Amino acid sequence: MNGPTPQTNRRGPRPNRPVALIAGAAGFLGSHLATRLIDDGWRVYGVDDFHTGLARNLAHLADHPDFVFMEHDIRRPLPKIAGLAQVWNLACPASPPHYQDQPIRTATTSVVGTLNLLELATQAEARFVMTSTSEIYGDPEVHPQPESYRGCVNTTGPRACYDEGKRMAEALCYDFVRQYGTDVRVARVFNTYGPRMRLDDGRIVSNFVAQALTGQKLTIYGSGRQTRSFCYVDDLVEGLVRLIEVERRPETPVNLGNPEEYSILEMAEMIGRLTGRRIRTTHDPLPADDPRRRRPDIALARRLLDWEPRVPLRTGLAATIDWFAELLAEEGRLVAKPAAELRGAAARRREPAGGAAVSLGLAAPEH
Ligand SMILES: NC(=O)c1ccc[n+]([C@@H]2O[C@H](COP(=O)([O-])OP(=O)(O)OC[C@H]3O[C@@H](n4cnc5c(N)ncnc54)[C@H](O)[C@@H]3O)[C@@H](O)[C@H]2O)c1
Numbered sequence: 577m578n579g580p581t582p583q584t585n586r587r588g589p590r591p592n593r594p595v596a597l598i599a600g601a602a603g604f605l606g607s608h609l610a611t612r613l614i615d616d617g618w619r620v621y622g623v624d625d626f627h628t629g630l631a632r633n634l635a636h637l638a639d640h641p642d643f644v645f646m647e648h649d650i651r652r653p654l655p656k657i658a659g660l661a662q663v664w665n666l667a668c669p670a671s672p673p674h675y676q677d678q679p680i681r682t683a684t685t686s687v688v689g690t691l692n693l694l695e696l697a698t699q700a701e702a703r704f705v706m707t708s709t710s711e712i713y714g715d716p717e718v719h720p721q722p723e724s725y726r727g728c729v730n731t732t733g734p735r736a737c738y739d740e741g742k743r744m745a746e747a748l749c750y751d752f753v754r755q756y757g758t759d760v761r762v763a764r765v766f767n768t769y770g771p772r773m774r775l776d777d778g779r780i781v782s783n784f785v786a787q788a789l790t791g792q793k794l795t796i797y798g799s800g801r802q803t804r805s806f807c808y809v810d811d812l813v814e815g816l817v818r819l820i821e822v823e824r825r826p827e828t829p830v831n832l833g834n835p836e837e838y839s840i841l842e843m844a845e846m847i848g849r850l851t852g853r854r855i856r857t858t859h860d861p862l863p864a865d866d867p868r869r870r871r872p873d874i875a876l877a878r879r880l881l882d883w884e885p886r887v888p889l890r891t892g893l894a895a896t897i898d899w900f901a902e903l904l905a906e907e908g909r910l911v912a913k914p915a916a917e918l919r920g921a922a923a924r925r926r927e928p929a930g931g932a933a934v935s936l937g938l939a940a941p942e943h
Pocket residue numbers: 599600601602603604605606623624625626627628629630648649650651665666667668669670671685689707708709710764765766767768769
């Protein structure tokens with residue numbers, strides 16, 4: 577097998593650190609998780625093929641002695657890694673424009689990629705976390721959605737590559753539990769936002785913030801009365817870490833998301849206030865199979881993980897607006913500056929948004 581070439585910095589790893597592999601490490605959530613695990617004392621192998629991920633998301637880890645990067649498509653088998661104790665699958669485009677752009681790639685990443693990672697975890701006897709999605713509930717008839725709800729998904733629509741890919745990935749996870757006793761935990765992640773989202777992510781937060789900061793009208797799909805819940809990235813990462821660390825493996829998937837519900841119109845108003853803009857809107861038709869309501873029931877996460885989101889929407893949005901303002905300023909497209917009162921709050925959370933490419937020194941493979 578032609579395995580990926582691990583790249584690490586020249587200082588070499590610090591001894592006796594447990595080893596985790598994160599597939600999708602250059603993505604929005606994966607890069608935050610990599611930072612968190614390294615802060616917690618792990619040696620992290622980040623795997624990504626840069627399909628939607630960005631090298632800049634990992635720039636702050638490029639010289640870290642406990643970070644190793646492997647450019648690799650998870651649809652191909654992965655090499656063995658000594659001492660592997662955790663395998664995380666976050667490799668899959670999450671935003672509808674991105675996952676619908678190459679639907680067959682999306683579906684096979686979820687199915688074949690998850691299979692390869694499950695095999696790696698099983699051979700290493702490592703714990704495995706699958707990031708599934710609230711999209712497996714489709715356009716739900718039950719509200720809020722508990723884990724026991726089986727969903728209402730159109731198997732032939734444009735979202736099926738993602739929704740059905742994730743449903744098959746979940747099925748594979750529990751087949752590995754039954755057939756091999758693999759220690760698998762499944763997170764059903766609901767809409768999450770924060771710094772390092774892409775400007776062209778195409779979802780509500782990034783669309784509205786980018787439009788507000790560039791002086792454009794905010795595009796509302798449908799009436800704008802449909803609701804969504806928004807979880808700040810730090811809260812989500814905390815939930816993921818608790819899920820893999822909890823001693824007793826949850827027998828079912830666990831919802832992770834923020835149960836506070838906002839209509840799209842309320843979100844537009846709040847972003848207007850935070851960016852100091854008088855918001856003007858334009859209405860477009862709802863995309864196909866767009867869910868009308870989505871809100872997690874997080875009773876299980878509260879009970880099993882003692883977890884619930886803590887970052888208020890206003891605080892999380894301030895940090896996110898600050899991030900997008902820096903990106904847009906670099907591109908010379910920033911028209912409105914975030915309100916001054918928020919920049920202080922955001923600065924405390926801000927990650928470097930600088931455009932430095934990741935430069936990783938080559939090291940010998942550690943298969
Ligand atoms: N962000 C959310 O709101 C959200 C909601 C529900 C579920 N999730 C899930 O969380 C995970 C991470 O989402 P995200 O928002 O960080 O998305 P993202 O697009 O920012 O990150 C996904 C990463 O996976 C990489 N990737 C894609 N296909 C790959 C392949 N075949 N091989 C190797 N790497 C590949 C991409 O390059 C990218 O870096 C995904 O599994 C997604 O389905 C996210």
